[in-house]
Amino acid sequence: MKYRLIETNDMIQHLPIHKGDYVYIRFKALLWHSNCLVQHSTVLQKSVELLEKIYLEYETNFPLVVSFKGIVDSERSFENFFGEVVNKSKRPIIFIHVESFSDQLIDAILRLDVAKRPRFETDSENILKVYCTTDQTSVIKGLIKKVAKAENDFLVAAIKSCSKKVNHRLNSTILSTNVEFDAAKIISEPQVFIWVCLFIADRLNDLIKENFEVAGDNFNPNAPPIKLLSVSLRGSPFASAVSYLINKGYDTIDHLGPKHKLFDVELFENFKKGVQYIYVGDFMVGGTEVKIAKAYSELLGCELNHAVVLSSLLEPDVFKDIVNLCPLTMIREIIPDAEYKLVEVEKNHD
């Protein structure tokens, strides 16, 4: 493949979350935007350049928190970032979820001339705090806890934003409702879509760690392949994007919901047997789509025992005999007055 490097669009207004007294960004979002998840060394550096741009230009009066959650690659160089960029701006920056990346970041600082070297401290929670003056320590105190809450607030706001008051029957079930969700609204806004996909990726990573990986050994060559599966128009953009974020395979069935119409008639020819599917969907009310997806998976000689959705009406326990459901949020926690009831058959009065 030949690569032509071009300037990416100015997304610095869209990628970070700015919450009052700090700015928060995930490095994975920068990677995603700048290189479209192409794994190639000539384009990876773009994400560090984007971080530099955010550090130097976006809401510079506030400290920047950068999460390395989900980053395993360690080819990027931060030497210029600490030596030139941080030294020039002197804006405090905190790296969280640095994990195996920590040594590389510290090495990049220590390789600098003493005059150019910013102050830094690490702690046991995979955190690297970089600042230039001691009085900045108070500024960054307590930010880490705030970040976790900010992520949750963002997710809730995103889901709330795609809800609408209605009074009609849902397409996928025999329930009528007073609230309807449209995940296309999340998909349509790049910033919202990026963050929501990152949250789904976190949940999937945890789920895979808990259910598929052998303790102490992340790789079992004999284990059946794990793939994500989506079965609806509005579930597929999430599943596809997340499959690249967590580096797992992905399949679609077009489509099982909310209205069932199977366009993929070659399904049985092209799907491989023995795959452990994880269903990825948008909103789950009665669970019809996931039940049909499970039935198809089994028909194809595969398994589907886990599901991750943006939001669920019912508690995971309700579905425990069908799938291990992992919703990011619960519908009633977001819309407390959401009502779902069985559609009543109108009687004919003679």
Add this chain to the structure above:
Amino acid sequence: MIKNKKILHLTDFHLHDIKSTSKEHFREDYYEQYLLPLLEIINKIGSIDCLIATGDFIDKGKSNFGNFAHAKKILEFIAQNLKLRNENIGVCIGNHDFDKDLDKEDKFIEARKQFYQFAENFSFANSLKSDERFAISLVSENTYFLALDATLRREGKDQPGKLSSEEINTITQAIKEYDNPNNLIIIGSHYPLTYFDSAFPTDIDGFFDKHFWRTGEILKDRIQKTIKQSQILWLFGDTHQGAQSVSNNQLFVMSGRIGTKVVDSSSSEFSILSRQAKVIEFNSNNETQVTTIEFHPISNKDDDQKGEWKSNNPEPYIYKIDTAELINEDIQNDLIKVIKKNNLYKFGRYVINNGQDVSLGWVPINALLTESSQELLPHIIFDSRNWLQSKLNHSNNCEESLIIGIDFWGSIIASQLSVATGMRNFITGSRGDKKFYSLQEVLESPERELKIENIKNIILVTDVVSSGRTLESIHNKLVDKFADKGLKIEKYLAIAIISDRKQQKKVDLGFLNAFGTFCSSLRIPVVDIDMLPDEEILPTKKYF
């Protein structure tokens, strides 16, 4: 796709009396003064890539052969002021440029000897292929000039010559070699070989016999059918009046005279037709515009001294697009490798578009992009972003563009392209009847909010474009939605994973300013449903 080319077209100099005392604008001590304001206007339009002059450099043949030297001086003066070299000048012969007596005696080469010597000063000197009827030369980067001699074999009459079938074959085969998506092919003929509604009068005094190259029209049809990848520009002169038209995605430009002597309005030779030059401008968005610059005498009389050059507003010509441009050949090769390796191509009767058409081939995109090669999709997104930026002239304000993701794979690509570009997207189901989707999933639903204020560009993204009907249908719905709010889109672009470039689309995709694909060489024929045997003999494999 050719990029940002500007061509200056001049014709009909008719150098006759060039002495200082004459009344021709091109006379020896006046031509620079006559041309400089014109060249100033042209330079303001932008950097010219080549100059094409389509004949009648001199007037009345051999009596004025000496004027070829002056014609050379004029062309070189123009070239110098436009920063062109002589090899950037392409010329073809007009009916005043040869010895008619020798021509009548069928001494064609001898009759044209002076013209050939003149032409040797320009691109003709480096002809890539030529015979007595034509010459092909490179006049600028990726720009080839096919000079036609429309005067050859005119049977002793004052009319265009006759082209034989052999000549048509030879020329078509010769130019085919340069058919490449990156090339512009300019075809110059003194006599027009296409009809211009706005310029041609009714057939008074045998006008068509004298001025219309009938056998050239057959050549035009052959070239139109043969050259599929290059942009083609046709240039003509002879009639002294300007006109242009678009047919089969090719632009035909006829320029008015630039020269001829000044005559009194009472003279029978007086002409009201203005002297003019045309600049034809191509850009990478498949948009072309023609700017005509006319010389206006200060009074109603034709004047050899007073007058000024004025530029008309550029006339835009938008081409109908029915062939998708290949975005990245490496990705195409990878896609075809995956299709072959995994036996993904299915052959059969796949009924599409609610039974209107049948696709004879089918490639499951899910298997192509996920099961077989997890790496292809990020590369497609990466290159789609680059392609979009080039089509939006790198001046993309992401707030002004909206990506429409059509069906599953269009929506998947659209959502990731949004992340890569910052543009918003809108996903929609389109396959089959809309009853297969919920109201929240289709574009036409009144329940769906489409934020279209400030949107100038629409990018349609889909997996396969076969008949083109889905793109057309989505476009029509968008036009209605925008019109409801009194808005209009400036540019429509489309990206498809696969679109067979040899399969003529069933609808006019002329609304697209650019259409890119990652796989154009895979044949997926689409036929009318009644071309196939009954269902009992060839059953339907899939129905959308």
